[in-house]
Amino acid sequence: MSKLHSVRLPHFSASAEQSTRKIPAPEVVAISMAQHIGAPCEPCVAVGDKVKIGQKIGDSEAFMSAPVHASISGVVKEIKDVMNVFGRLCKTVVIENDNKNEMYEELEPPKCDTREDFIKAVREGEAIGLGGAGFPTHVKLGYDKSKVNIEYLLLNGAECEPYITSDYRELMENSDNVLAGIDLIMKKLEIPNAIIGIEEDKLAAIDKLTKLCVRYPNIKVQKLPSAYPQGAEKVLVHSLTGRVVQEGKLPSDVGCVVMNVSTAGFIYGYIKTGVPLIRRRITIDGNIVNNPANFFIPVGTLLHSIVGFADVRKQPDRIVLGGPMMGSCAFDPDTPLGKTNNAVLLFAETVEQKPTNCIRCGRCVRACAANLMPTELEQAFDARDVNELQRLKVNLCMNCGACSFVCPAKRNLAEKNQLAKDFLRAATAPKK
Ligand code: SF4
Numbered sequence: 001m002s003k004l005h006s007v008r009l010p011h012f013s014a015s016a017e018q019s020t021r022k023i024p025a026p027e028v029v030a031i032s033m034a035q036h037i038g039a040p041c042e043p044c045v046a047v048g049d050k051v052k053i054g055q056k057i058g059d060s061e062a063f064m065s066a067p068v069h070a071s072i073s074g075v076v077k078e079i080k081d082v083m084n085v086f087g088r089l090c091k092t093v094v095i096e097n098d099n100k101n102e103m104y105e106e107l108e109p110p111k112c113d114t115r116e117d118f119i120k121a122v123r124e125g126e127a128i129g130l131g132g133a134g135f136p137t138h139v140k141l142g143y144d145k146s147k148v149n150i151e152y153l154l155l156n157g158a159e160c161e162p163y164i165t166s167d168y169r170e171l172m173e174n175s176d177n178v179l180a181g182i183d184l185i186m187k188k189l190e191i192p193n194a195i196i197g198i199e200e201d202k203l204a205a206i207d208k209l210t211k212l213c214v215r216y217p218n219i220k221v222q223k224l225p226s227a228y229p230q231g232a233e234k235v236l237v238h239s240l241t242g243r244v245v246q247e248g249k250l251p252s253d254v255g256c257v258v259m260n261v262s263t264a265g266f267i268y269g270y271i272k273t274g275v276p277l278i279r280r281r282i283t284i285d286g287n288i289v290n291n292p293a294n295f296f297i298p299v300g301t302l303l304h305s306i307v308g309f310a311d312v313r314k315q316p317d318r319i320v321l322g323g324p325m326m327g328s329c330a331f332d333p334d335t336p337l338g339k340t341n342n343a344v345l346l347f348a349e350t351v352e353q354k355p356t357n358c359i360r361c362g363r364c365v366r367a368c369a370a371n372l373m374p375t376e377l378e379q380a381f382d383a384r385d386v387n388e389l390q391r392l393k394v395n396l397c398m399n400c401g402a403c404s405f406v407c408p409a410k411r412n413l414a415e416k417n418q419l420a421k422d423f424l425r426a427a428t429a430p431k432k
């Protein structure tokens with residue numbers, strides 16, 4: 001198997017061995033109708049409505065979508081457009097907590113007799129990729145069996161960015177549900193094999209899951225090299241099976257379905273209880289946090305509630321949602337956290353490093369797992385050269401940030417690629 005390009009990152013994982021805690025219930029949550037990739041939902045509640053935990057508050061008829069549920073009980077105070085961390089306005093339902101903590105009475109385990117029932121239930125439960133991508137899981141599982149032959153369910157437990165340990169805690173605290181979820185998906189979709197990929201530095205999780213897998217002969221645990229970006233979908237498929245997902249193709253084209261370990265654990269819990277995805281585990285860490293740990297937060301918790309709750313030595317001057325490699329800096333303390341947020345990192349005394357001229361060292365090229373030429377892509381974007389950006393295949397960039405990380409000239413290569421993709425999309429869109 002050929003070796004993919006990768007980088008070694010420092011291992012900051014101070015929260016890894018702390019059990020997950022709960023934050024106090026927030027007074028208010030703001031739940032975006034766009035928690036996933038695909039069509040946003042439309043609210044199915046109105047201002048003044050009383051809602052309970054787990055009650056549906058938004059849905060869409062689009063296939064590429066997933067419903068949204070209330071994460072606290074209370075009253076719908078407002079429905080308004082809120083700017084998310086990527087600068088996009090999203091319709092958002094604001095719920096004021098009545099502090100009664102009431103569950104919606106109609107929640108019950110979904111009917112799950114056939115493959116179709118199961119996929120429908122996964123959609124109703126609001127399952128999406130919890131690793132950060134937010135791809136609706138029912139779309140991933142709803143592949144056309146007559147067109148693709150799925151041989152492997154691949155579970156992403158790589159968690160390769162520094163600081164983030166939420167999937168690791170899922171593997172340590174909810175391992176029975178993770179394995180039962182994998183087993184359930186395999187049975188419902190008739191997938192013969194499953195492989196859980198875990199980076200080699202997470203020895204306790206590897207050990208625990210390997211022992212538990214004795215009960216599941218078709219599920220195996222595979223150690224992954226501790227190299228970034230091991231958790232990227234195409235990289236994971238290659239590392240676990242040796243198969244290559246070609247440009248424009250999906251993992252299903254090479255017989256694989258990839259899912260995050262936390263998503264598998266959630267699906268099993270939902271099928272047993274009927275409680276949809278209303279909370280998630282996030283890592284709170286950073287250079288000013290005294291006690292880094294993981295916390296369960298209701299979906300829609302506002303960032304300032306987290307910052308107010310975190311045990312910090314001083315006020316942060318930079319807040320990153322997600323990991324330091326692929327996360328985004330938050331610009332508004334009222335930003336609501338969604339289902340795809342796996343970390344809040346709080347930093348102070350960060351130093352802005354000014355880019356200098358490229359010294360043509362080639363490190364960015366050697367770091368790129370997608371085999372791209374980041375330095376040439378940067379020049380093509382600076383020249384707004386559509387043909388060159390297409391020739392250099394900027395659309396294959398995963399925005400993993402490895403090129404920027406290794407660049408001694410501190411050039412913002414990954415950021416430029418993100419801008420270049422947006423530019424190319426706009427430049428090649430059909431004229432209206
Ligand atoms: S950000 Fe894009 S160009 Fe840079 S290393 Fe990652 S995939 Fe390659």
Ligand code: SF4
Nearest residue numbers: 358359361362364407
């Ligand atoms: S790593 Fe930086 S300095 Fe080296 S070739 Fe790439 S852009 Fe230039």
